[in-house]
Amino acid sequence: MAATRERPPWTGDExxxxxxxxxxxxxxxxxKCEGLSDADAHRVLLPSSPLLTVAGIVGHLTAVEDLWFREVLLGEWGDGPGLGPDAGEDDEFRVAGxxxxxxxxxxxxxxxxxxAAIAAHDLDDTGSTALHAVGGATLRWMVQHMLEETARxxxxxxxxxxxxxxETGYY
Incomplete structure (x- = not known):
């Protein structure tokens, strides 16, 4: 996935x-990760939130991509940290090493x-409730939620x- 600096067209479809x-x-x-050293990416800056590091956030975002579009939309267990039936709380943020x-x-x-999962479905399609009850949500809802999650x-x-x-800047 190439980092983009392009906003969508003003008149594009939904x-x-x-x-x-x-x-x-x-x-x-x-x-935001470009040019950052590995040591800095793992550095804890907020003592009250020791898992909230640059690297930890990337680990979390990886997990929630698979959670929403693999587990919830497709009904398939993910296999990374923080996923699957035996996932522990905040496992995806634990990225030491x-x-x-x-x-x-x-x-x-x-x-x-x-x-790939999104491309194969209409925005009005619902996910699978085989693994998560929230699978009854539409793909539109899932993408909007993930947009909010990723932006936050x-x-x-x-x-x-x-x-x-x-380093500062919107993009």
Whole structure:
């Protein structure tokens, strides 16, 4: 997944606009990680939230991509940290010893799996309730939720990056 700096077209259809904003936020996540050292990506800056690191956020976003578009939409268990029937609370944020480039590759792979699942469904399709009751939600709802989730964490990354090295900017 290439980081994008492009907003969706002003007059595009609903799907184009919705997925365009989602891709922009995903791209911002990657952009906030560019040029960051692995040590800084794992550095704890908020003592009250020791799992909220740049690397931890990337791990979390990877898991929620698979949670919503693999487990909830398709009804298939995910196999990464924080996924599956035996997942522990916040496991996806626990990324010690996992280099940032590897985490970003895993995030790109999860986004590609999500994109394939999304492309195969209409926005009005509902997911599977085989694993999660929320599978009764429409794909539209899932994408809107993931847009919100990704944007919120892109904002966290923006603040963490500024605290780490002074790097600022929307995109």
């Amino acid at each position: 799907r184009t606009q919705l997925l365009g904003w989602f891709d922009l936020q995903r791209g911002i996540v990657r952009l 996992r280099p940032l480039p590897a985490l970003l590759e895993e995030y790109a792979a999860a986004c590609a799996r999500s994109d 964490h892109a904002g966290h990354l923006d603040l963490l990056r500024e605290m780490l090295d002074g």
